[in-house]
Amino acid sequence: MKKHNFSAGPSILPTEVFEKAAAAVLNLNNTGLSILEISHRSKEFVAIMEEARALVLELLNLENKGYQVLFLQGGASLEFLRVPQNLMQVGGKAAFLDTGVWANGAMKVAQDFGETVIVASSKPKNYNYIPTDYTIPTDADYFHCTSNNTIYGTQMKTFPSTKAPVVCDMSSDIFSRSMDYSKFDLIYAGAQKNMGPAGTTLIIVKEAILGKNNRTIPNILNYQQHIAKESMYNTPPVFAIYTSLLTLQWLKSKGGIAGIEKLNETKANLLYTEIDRNPYFEGVANKADRSLMNVTFTLANPEHKETFDQLWQSANISGLNGHRSVGGYRASIYNAMPIESVEVLVATMQEFEKRIIN
Amino acid sequence: MKKHNFSAGPSILPTEVFEKAAAAVLNLNNTGLSILEISHRSKEFVAIMEEARALVLELLNLENKGYQVLFLQGGASLEFLRVPQNLMQVGGKAAFLDTGVWANGAMKVAQDFGETVIVASSKPKNYNYIPTDYTIPTDADYFHCTSNNTIYGTQMKTFPSTKAPVVCDMSSDIFSRSMDYSKFDLIYAGAQKNMGPAGTTLIIVKEAILGKNNRTIPNILNYQQHIAKESMYNTPPVFAIYTSLLTLQWLKSKGGIAGIEKLNETKANLLYTEIDRNPYFEGVANKADRSLMNVTFTLANPEHKETFDQLWQSANISGLNGHRSVGGYRASIYNAMPIESVEVLVATMQEFEKRIIN
Structure with a gap:
């Protein structure tokens, strides 16, 4: 008997996604091959990757607005590192809204790259609310926030307007609500809450903000490298991306x-x-x-x-x-x-x- | 009709692994939950992770020899970065046997961390052989080699003895042949050739070689952090690890x-x-x-x-x-x-x- 699974992540996916994913493990679309054994360079998987990338932009209404979509590995925790690597200047600074341990975690990793400024924190109340009254330094290389805080059950309802690029960890509420997503310059989300199984991270980035800092960035951490290779800089997590596509298709079918x-x-x-x-x-x-x-x-x-x-x-x-x-x-x-x-x-x-x- | 799949990776897995993995996508061991929706902190998944880590050591005959096993994300390409981060001293050097584009790729990433020495290269002959006559500098922080070169179809039959820690990328021949694996100090392998689906990387490391360089290592790149968290520093790629376990179990059953x-x-x-x-x-x-x-x-x-x-x-x-x-x-x-x-x-x-x- 199927359980009522309220797990915070990895978490429930639509029943039809489980069924289609299981079928593809045995035989992907009648190719005679399992989704687990097809080459990531095969035309079947290239089509899966391209449909998933396009559907992300379509669902978020971000088509033709200068955004690129990547499906990488490493979870949001690796993006904590990629973000300052790609966006913080040498001798630069970044601003953080501290709404929980994950928001704080993103800030701690950035400390190795430059100055970090906490614009506001709800830590004294064990993060049970979202601070609203704060100012973002005008010279910040970026502003970072976490849209939804799974541990405490809080969610940002509004987002600040600022000159700095806005970076948002949307791991736990991506694709859940209507917003003007073009307010964000970089969105990242571990798949395992609202999009797919654990094992892939969605990154949506406005290409114009990249390539502007003066650092040596290892290729595997460089968003521009991943964009140039159409999210196939190295072997992508094929199954996690395929299952994410199935969930995005389901979402589209639900309006x-x-x-x-x-x-x-x-x-x-x-x-x-x-x-x-x-x-x-x-x-x-x-x-x-x-x-x-x-x-x-x-x-x-x-x-x-x-x-x-x-x-x-x-x-x-x-x-x-x-x-x-x-x-x-x-x-x-x-x-x-x-x-x-x-x-x-x-x-x-x-x-x-x-x-x-x- | 099932194909004869000679793909270089992602690649064929045993039929019974495909069948068991597909069944677990619908219902893991009668839990009423899909392997895709179970929490990585659940007792079911903790048992899977522990069995997989233990079985790696058992199959390689590395039990009780000071090795730790990790299942991380990012592919061998991310290990190209983690290895020098964790092993190269500031102002140090590392030695590389250049047997192909992947061996060379590992070397290029290390260049940002210190001096890199190519002890020998078969590049002039388009990597169609394995050099054997070379000397490893006695002051190298580590020696790096690639045991099997998928592109050219070459494989190292012997490995050098050296005072430096020996690091080996075994992505394409791990678990394929009997050897004294205790000659190696750090082995890494993307799962998608001989162990499982794309999406997890196996790392086997002798704990004593870690923590000896004088760098600030971001936690997500720090092997010691991952070891301390028993390979759950952040949400692991649950499905890829489960399917790897199924393959390891199959391997054990084959002798x-x-x-x-x-x-x-x-x-x-x-x-x-x-x-x-x-x-x-x-x-x-x-x-x-x-x-x-x-x-x-x-x-x-x-x-x-x-x-x-x-x-x-x-x-x-x-x-x-x-x-x-x-x-x-x-x-x-x-x-x-x-x-x-x-x-x-x-x-x-x-x-x-x-x-x-x-």
Whole structure:
């Protein structure tokens, strides 16, 4: 029996993506070859790569605006390194909005390359809100932010206007909401939350911002090299890219981002409404900054933990434990999460309320 | 109908690996979850990672000898960068045996870190042999070599003894032959030739050689950091590692490396014997240095190309074209290649001979 998987990442993908990916492991589109054994230089895979790159721009409405799309390896953690390597001047500086351990992690790696300025931080409140009142230095080489903070369940609803290139780690909410994505100069996202399996990182970069710093950049870390080789500088992670394409195709069939955004809002409303109504739960994140992707909550009375844990586990729910630095619970309800699973969780929370009362 | 896939990489894996991997994409070991959606922190995946790491040491007979095993992302090309970052002293030097474009590529990346010395090169003969007469500087921080050169079809049969740590790129022949692997201090290999799908890199490193240079190493490039986090410094490429484990399990069931080595020798002998016997083909690599993994050959008369190409394509063979820098043909006959497919290729070469004669 299929589980209701609320895992924060790697996380649920659409059922039809699982089915198509499994079929391709046996025989890709009737080629007589597995997706795992085809050459990345074969016409079949070149077509997959090109469709995936084009579909990213189409879904984000970024076609013909000077952006390039890459599918690389290494996770967001390797982009923490590639970004300063490619964008920070020698003797330069970069500005960071500190909204959690990942935002902070990106900043720490940049420290080896130049001055780093934290424009604002919500660390004193264990990152339970998104700071809004801050100024970005006009001479920053770039401004870096994290659009959604999985651990705390916060999400940026607005983004600053600034002269500096805006770099955004969208690992956990890419493709989830309508925005003007052309406000960003560089977006990166590990696939394993809203796009595909672990093992590939999506990078969307405005080509005009590259090649302007005065560093020696090793080819494997150089975005311009990867662009010149059409995201095949070295053997790409074929299966992870193929499965990401399947998810992007599914997203398009659901009406693209505008279509999925409505569903995401419905799912999140359902769950937040229950958290606010049910006296035995408390939300973690500041209400104005609540994430549509990761819903964090705790028990009003920690002594009821065993009862609640038993209830959701027997409802065939998995992956609900909160991150160790926050505790409590975290329901990750990414694009692929069906509303039925959210309904099962809400029903479980209501059942829990009855048990406590009686 | 299944093809006879002689692709150089990504390349064929055992049929039972394809089948088990496809099943796990739908439901991993009856967990009710896909291998693509399980958390890398789940007990299921932690067990997979630990079994894979342990099985690598067991198969290479490297248990309890001070080695650590990592499954990272980025391909061998990222290891070209990690190796000098971790091993070369500031103001230090490293020595390289130049046996092909990949060996040369590893050297070029190291140039940004210090002095690089080419101890010998077969470049003037388009890398069709392995140099043997060379001296490694006694003060080198490490010696780097490439055990098997896919493009040219050459393979190192012996390795030098030296005081410097020996680093070897074994991407295309790891797990294919019996050797004393404890001669090496650091082995790395992209999975996509002899171990699994593209998307993970195996690193086997003697822990004692690490932490001795005086550089600031970004965490994501620091082997010690990855070791401390048991290969989970960041989200690992779950599916690629799982599929690699399936291949390692298959290898163990075939008698381990000693078992597969016999089969590899039989397959390679079959093909090289035909190349030497058949007057219409010529081997590319120096006979003493012929690879058991990648068999390169050309037509004695290039005008017969259309006839031969038509023949092998209609025999349901794929991936036989040589690398553009060598031309001709390349049959990659990695561990998972069944002898039946090699027999089909040999029969096709014999059929070609008949066509030409008549």
